[in-house]
Amino acid sequence: MVDAEGCYFYDSQGKKYLDFSSQLVCSNLGHKNRAVIEAIRDYVGKLPYISPAFACDVRAEVSKMLAELMPPGISKFFYSTSGTEANEAALKIARLYTRRHKVISRYRSYHGSTAASISVTGDHRRWYVDSLATVPGTLFAPDAYCYRCPLGLRYPECGVACADYVEYMLSNEADIAAVIIEPVVGTNGVIVPPPEYLPRLRKITEKYDVLLIADEVMSGWGRTGEWFAVNHWNVVPDIITTAKGITGSYMPLGVTGTCEKVTSFFDDNFFAHGHTYEAHPLALAAAVAAINEYKRLNLIERSRIMGGYLGKRLKELADKHDSVGEVRGLGLFWAVDLTQNKETREPFNVMADKHEGKPLNVDKIASEMMRNGVYVMAWVNHLIIAPPLTIEEEDIDLGVDVLDKALKIADEAARR
Numbered sequence: 001m002v003d004a005e006g007c008y009f010y011d012s013q014g015k016k017y018l019d020f021s022s023q024l025v026c027s028n029l030g031h032k033n034r035a036v037i038e039a040i041r042d043y044v045g046k047l048p049y050i051s052p053a054f055a056c057d058v059r060a061e062v063s064k065m066l067a068e069l070m071p072p073g074i075s076k077f078f079y080s081t082s083g084t085e086a087n088e089a090a091l092k093i094a095r096l097y098t099r100r101h102k103v104i105s106r107y108r109s110y111h112g113s114t115a116a117s118i119s120v121t122g123d124h125r126r127w128y129v130d131s132l133a134t135v136p137g138t139l140f141a142p143d144a145y146c147y148r149c150p151l152g153l154r155y156p157e158c159g160v161a162c163a164d165y166v167e168y169m170l171s172n173e174a175d176i177a178a179v180i181i182e183p184v185v186g187t188n189g190v191i192v193p194p195p196e197y198l199p200r201l202r203k204i205t206e207k208y209d210v211l212l213i214a215d216e217v218m219s220g221w222g223r224t225g226e227w228f229a230v231n232h233w234n235v236v237p238d239i240i241t242t243a244k245g246i247t248g249s250y251m252p253l254g255v256t257g258t259c260e261k262v263t264s265f266f267d268d269n270f271f272a273h274g275h276t277y278e279a280h281p282l283a284l285a286a287a288v289a290a291i292n293e294y295k296r297l298n299l300i301e302r303s304r305i306m307g308g309y310l311g312k313r314l315k316e317l318a319d320k321h322d323s324v325g326e327v328r329g330l331g332l333f334w335a336v337d338l339t340q341n342k343e344t345r346e347p348f349n350v351m352a353d354k355h356e357g358k359p360l361n362v363d364k365i366a367s368e369m370m371r372n373g374v375y376v377m378a379w380v381n382h383l384i385i386a387p388p389l390t391i392e393e394e395d396i397d398l399g400v401d402v403l404d405k406a407l408k409i410a411d412e413a414a415r416r
């Protein structure tokens with residue numbers, strides 16, 4: 001790839017692709033945003049690097065902005081360079097603060113590739129390194145995945161038993177430091193939990209005095225139509241992690257935000273952690289400009305409005321195609337979840353297929369779409385549609401039409 005502008009990118013042959021997944025669900029501002037580019041250019045001429053032991057103006061500015069934008073009470077921030085590092089810091093903070101070790105996560109999750117973050121990752125990427133390069137002590141709770149409920153129940157009759165099961169786990173386990181969740185699960189299926197789920201999980205974690213860590217690496221920054229996904233349910237976690245969209249991905253930046261209670265512990269206790277590139281001024285300069293652009297372009301509201309249109313267009317495909325089981329999402333964050341059989345909801349592929357390198361239907365669909373000039377992220381048995389928040393209706397129509405045609409690959413497989 002050699003160039004990118006707005007919602008499109010270009011290869012060396014001059015072929016144009018619609019970016020229908022914002023790369024790795026991170027190019028929220030679209031490509032070549034002038035304000036962010038200028039901010040990086042200006043700052044590299046001013047203070048290209050300074051040790052994280054020093055404060056600098058952009059660090060103060062981002063911290064002030066985050067304290068205003070993040071859920072109330074999240075007031076102190078650790079800056080790294082990626083989502084996995086943001087979670088690595090969060091898990092270390094939770095373990096030091098609670099003096100406990102174990103963490104509850106869920107199977108349909110991805111939290112990063114470094115030792116602690118991959119250990120709490122539920123998807124098959126952990127399987128390759130399990131017991132070789134992981135930190136022991138993760139327990140996996142049932143996913144709030146209503147379309148294929150792991151408890152075999154149906155919402156709302158289920159009474160959100162998946163949340164109650166976490167209480168059962170906490171009352172039967174010792175040494176739990178934290179529960180880590182993606183409030184809206186990203187890569188593993190854009191799973192939006194039922195409305196009771198997160199508020200109940202918050203109550204349960206409070207009751208058992210364990211920390212709630214919200215991983216908003218993918219779901220933050222307007223992706224779901226709110227600054228952060230937890231806002232949909234007015235849930236305030238103890239720790240919130242983010243990365244990707246904070247700079248529109250123009251520079252690498254991870255953030256671990258902590259609440260007052262946790263933060264004050266480190267007034268008197270050493271936080272043995274840090275990086276040379278921690279709080280890198282160029283990344284922070286990009287973040288200031290990116291956050292100002294989210295505000296200037298009204299992108300949070302835009303995500304809600306354009307997300308409504310995208311959702312409507314995608315749901316038309318669910319009615320039309322035998323292979324589309326469920327279309328679900330929030331804001332400009334959607335999944336098209338495939339099935340071999342609409343009644344049984346059986347997927348074409350499961351994580352073990354991906355682990356064993358079997359050809360996946362979703363990869364065939366994504367390749368066909370790429371041939372036709374639309375890039376989408378494919379994962380095991382679903383496609384993730386998450387365009388830049390700057391997308392226009394006509395670009396959505398283009399992407400949906402190309403997806404519509406490519407779905408014949410799965411329709412044919414469903415009939416076999």
Ligand SMILES: Cc1ncc(COP(=O)(O)O)c(C=O)c1O
Binds near residue numbers: 217
């Ligand atoms: C929810 C979530 N957490 C953590 C990560 C890891 O972020 P990074 O790739 O920046 O290390 C990702 C990456 O996709 C993610 O989606």
